[in-house]
Amino acid sequence: MPPPGLSDDLQKFNAGGSGDWFPVAEIRYYTNVFIMYEDKILLGYKKRGLGIHKYNGFGGKVEPDESTLDAALRELKEEAGITAPLIHAGTLLFVVPGQKWAHIDIFRADEYTGTITESDEMRPEWFEKTNIPFDNMWDSDRHWFPLLLSNQRFSARADFDREGEKYIQKKWWIGIDSKT
Numbered sequence: 421m422p423p424p425g426l427s428d429d430l431q432k433f434n435a436g437g438s439g440d441w442f443p444v445a446e447i448r449y450y451t452n453v454f455i456m457y458e459d460k461i462l463l464g465y466k467k468r469g470l471g472i473h474k475y476n477g478f479g480g481k482v483e484p485d486e487s488t489l490d491a492a493l494r495e496l497k498e499e500a501g502i503t504a505p506l507i508h509a510g511t512l513l514f515v516v517p518g519q520k521w522a523h524i525d526i527f528r529a530d531e532y533t534g535t536i537t538e539s540d541e542m543r544p545e546w547f548e549k550t551n552i553p554f555d556n557m558w559d560s561d562r563h564w565f566p567l568l569l570s571n572q573r574f575s576a577r578a579d580f581d582r583e584g585e586k587y588i589q590k591k592w593w594i595g596i597d598s599k600t
C-alpha cells in the first residue's frame with residue numbers, strides 16, 4: 421500500500437527505510453525541472469538556500485495565482501536562463517517533521533531554447549546520464565531517477581529527519597503511475 425499522501429493505484433517500484441511515516445501537515449507546492457539532451461542531463465549546483473551545495477533540477481516555490489507549469493517555466497528561466505517544452509514526469513512528497521509537506525511537481529524536456537546561464541542560485545552543468553552525481557544530490561533521488569530517465573511517470577514520498585543543516589533520509593516509497 422502506498423503511504424499517506426500518495427494515490428492508491430500506484431504500482432510499487434521500490435521502497436525502503438524504517439519507522440513510521442511522519443504525520444500529515446499542510447502542503448506547499450514546488451517545481452523541479454530536468455533538461456535532457458542526447459546522452460546528457462542538465463543539473464544545477466545550488467549556491468544558496470534549501471539543498472545548498474547539492475545538484476538538482478531547476479525549480480522553487482509555486483507563487484499564489486500561478487499554475488505549476490508556469491512556475492516551472494519561470495524558475496527554469498530565472499535559474500538557468502532557458503525555456504523548454506516541459507512534460508510532467510512525476511511528483512515527490514518531501515516530508516520533514518515540523519515543516520509543511522513539499523509537494524514537488526517534476527518536469528522533463530528533451531530540448532530547450534536559449535543560452536544556458538549561471539544565476540545567483542544555480543550553476544548549470546551537464547552530466548552523462550550514466551554518471552549522475554547521486555552522492556551529491558538529495559538522498560531519495562537515486563531511487564526515482566531510473567523512472568525519470570526511462571520516461572515512466574512516478575509518484576514518490578521521501579521522509580527526512582532534520583539534524584541542524586543536515587537532512588537524513590528515514591523512509592521512502594516510489595510508485596509508477598499506472599494511468600500513464
Ligand SMILES: Nc1nc2c([nH]c(=O)n2[C@H]2C[C@H](O)[C@@H](COP(=O)(O)OP(=O)(O)OP(=O)(O)O)O2)c(=O)[nH]1
Pocket residue numbers: 450451452469470471476477478479480481512514522524558559560561578
Ligand atoms: N530533487 C529533489 N528536489 C527537492 C527535494 N526536496 C526539495 O525541496 N527539492 C527541491 C524543490 C525545489 O525545486 C527546491 C527548493 O526550492 P527553493 O527553496 O530553492 O525555492 P525558491 O527558489 O522559491 O527559493 P527562494 O527563491 O525563496 O530562495 O528543492 C528532493 O528531495 N529532491
